[in-house]
Amino acid sequence: MSKSLIPAQRRQKILEYLQFHQVASISGLAEMLGASEATIRRDLEWLEAEGIAERTHGGAVLTQRMPLEPPYARSAQAHPEEKHRIGLAAASLVRNGETIFLNSGTTTTQVMHHLLARQDLRDVTVITNNVTAALAAPSLGFEVVLLGGYFRPVATSVFGHFATAMLRQVSADRAFIGVDGITLKYGCTTPASGEAEIAQVMIERTHGSVIVVADHSKWGVVSNFEIASLESLDIFVTDMGLASEARSALEARSVHVLLAGERPGADGNGRGES
Amino acid sequence: MSKSLIPAQRRQKILEYLQFHQVASISGLAEMLGASEATIRRDLEWLEAEGIAERTHGGAVLTQRMPLEPPYARSAQAHPEEKHRIGLAAASLVRNGETIFLNSGTTTTQVMHHLLARQDLRDVTVITNNVTAALAAPSLGFEVVLLGGYFRPVATSVFGHFATAMLRQVSADRAFIGVDGITLKYGCTTPASGEAEIAQVMIERTHGSVIVVADHSKWGVVSNFEIASLESLDIFVTDMGLASEARSALEARSVHVLLAGERPGADGNGRGES
């Protein structure tokens, strides 16, 4: 099986761990990854040189100043498996002829991929500020409207006055909103104010269901800018890692929770890796 | 019975795997694909040359930037060498603090790459409908405004009412316009009406010089939709393959012709990455 990880894999796992726990100890990482402490130490040194983490005695903490040029941070998608499944489940909610909003983020990009994979969809229009999602579109079959505005390379998305002004000229049947944090008290939040504004206007201009997509690690997280309170949401698509109390609390607030992978179904998507 | 995959299939599988997992080990891929490690190593080398992946010890990681450019940019580049030089020459016309328009096309994308390579530029704003060019922008240093509108996958650009409406709210010091045909009689032309409209409005809203970039094979070509007559142009940047009579005729119409590579210089960049 997994004989031993290559350096890049190990560093990715460390980064994932850090993104979740903020802080990690050398001894803990060494045991978890099956490597010696000397190796972990070298990895942390590398992460520090990349500006991702900061060394401390006995371990490391995640760098605070997050949104400034993360050379590696972006490639390290946090929970690829979960996001994949969430995208699949979310995409299955769309019906023929609908117009949908899609904001930026790796999870919503997954939704786009699974939308494109659905052979049964016709006349679907996607309106998005997510450039990566737009790029995934084929030459035929889908109409994609890309919002205009200031380009944000780290997220490959656009934001700003032009984007929101353009949004106010359109509307959609559904909105798929990726968020960085979701709690009962503060609702959905994100660290970039421009992204928050886009998502707000998208929700405002959706006359059908508003669907938030996020893996379970986002539950209980509060970021700087509010996108929407829970009252604005209709469906929350996440993975099975969500605590059951969280689910009940959300349902009590009339947010329908959809756990991706709940019913495997006869999918046979084909890719079965370990 | 596919006892062994052809190289393209294998690379495709590696790419799929990488897009899902971000990182892959050579030993793992070799086992999964039933090929020797030497072969996998060669494949990764190839993927790296294509700008898709990045080699690391023991494997490779997916390139973080440039989500999916290669399919287009790489495949159908007609005169790469000339376009490279034209882009370089055109980019050298830009000065600090300017705002410039850039329309779609491989040649204008080259202009963007060479703009980014110029270390001396500060406070330059690029306004474009060229999504590929926008994607090339780094996190810091350049302000890129991406027009909104209907997304055209084959050209990775946007067009339509939204784009032109947005253009009419801005203006620029220079416009770099890529065209598909240029003649004395019909001026600049392109086969897509949407692109023609964008270019028209860009020219209309440029208060400095209008610069057309195109390799010499475009001379004498007339396409379906007119972008502009020669009277609207200030500079035509092309390569040394342009016939001298053409040059004289253009100069007589007060279009300044700039032949890229006139002063070859010590470039030596050769081929490969941009």
Place this chain on the structure above:
DNA sequence: GCAGAACCCCTCAAAATCATTCATAATGTG
């Protein structure tokens, strides 16, 4: 402060991976 423990930095040998070469097999071309 001070002792003990944990941790860090450094060096070094073993192990893994890499680049390169070469012979063979597969594929394409006339």
Place this chain on the structure above:
DNA sequence: CACATTATGAATGATTTTGAGGGGTTCTGC
């Protein structure tokens, strides 16, 4: 069919990574 071109897999030293141990440094409880 013969030939040129390309792709493949094994073998080689060179390079990188890894883990362990010695000795100095920082932390912790008192």
